[in-house]
Amino acid sequence: MQRRKFRAMGTTVELFLAREPEGGSKEVFDGAEREFERLEALLSRFRPESELSRLNAAGRLAAGEDLLAVVELAVEARERTSGRFDPTVHDALVQAGYDRTFEEVAPNGRTAATLPARCGGGVTVDRARGRIELEPGVRLDLGGIGKGYAADRAAAILSEAGPALVDAGGDIAAVGRPDSLGWRIGVETPAVTMTLALGDGAVATSGRDRRRWRRNGVEQHHLIDPATGRPAVGDLLRATVVARTAVEAETLAKALFLAGEHDAVVEAEAAGVPCVLVTEDERTVVAGGLS
């Protein structure tokens, strides 16, 4: 097994190749790492010169292929999840205190009390003219979906050298199988680490057990409920979803997390979305055909 680890998009990224390619793994790993750096430069809301920051500042932009694709995927995901996943949570995140890279967010602090930020504003992607337009006052955050997109892209690059897996801080994309069983991916549960064997596909986890901080004495986290414009409150601690792509897994994990235990189980079962849910009272629930 060949591996490489590096920092990108505010997390640790780990690349895996099932076997060493003929010309060595360095070039392939370099290509995948460069892809992460390239996409971070385009999609980060913390870099003023990124395409996303310029779009958020101007409200409209003649965007490159990748930003067009990610925004289009985000808008599709918003429709598919009935608005539970929503890229327009930028201002709500800033209001909650996540206004800089997570490493720079003060664990405790005070902010002026404000009304909840409005989510769900209009986003128009004009593929033919290569333009994105935002409704006035709407700004996008593509943190989670951007990481999933990067994991999918990097996995596609690595797969040219054989079965490969990319772990972007929990957003995992796999192409091919290292053996007959598949890639062994751990899912943390209160009791044990459950291992899933996965072939071509992806896994992502969304939860409020990490990326937390406090403002005015109140605990905050990075998963905004678009319905309230505030960090989500529910009976789930985290949701792990298996899907075809990391983008899909990321958006579905967020949607099921926000749905709460009952609705998440009902929807996952009905849709056949394999998932592992960890509840606030430390129970582990599997659904969607996983057993």
Next chain:
Amino acid sequence: MTNHVVRLYALAASLLVLFLTWAAIASHPWSSGSRSATADPRVAAIHAREQRLRQEAVVVRRVVAGRWHHYRVALAARQRQIATAQRRQQQAAASLATSSAPSVQVVTLPPLTVTRTS
């Protein structure tokens, strides 16, 4: 003879007047108005209580009608909410189902890597 008959008639008439007078005085015709004014106080209390209960019943009926109306309105709103939530859930499930999940199984082997909140 004639005087004797006249005396008998006079005596009979005097007795008749006496009895009529006695009967008239015994019937206390002068006290009939005050008798109704000083009716039994328990009857008066029962009448007052009946009036009060009638008024209270009207108020209670009005309150119950108001609450029933509020309940019907709230029930209709709740039923609409439930229908909307069920429709949304069905839509969500239907839209999630558009993509087929990859094959995955739980195994008892150590993991290569671990997914966690990203």
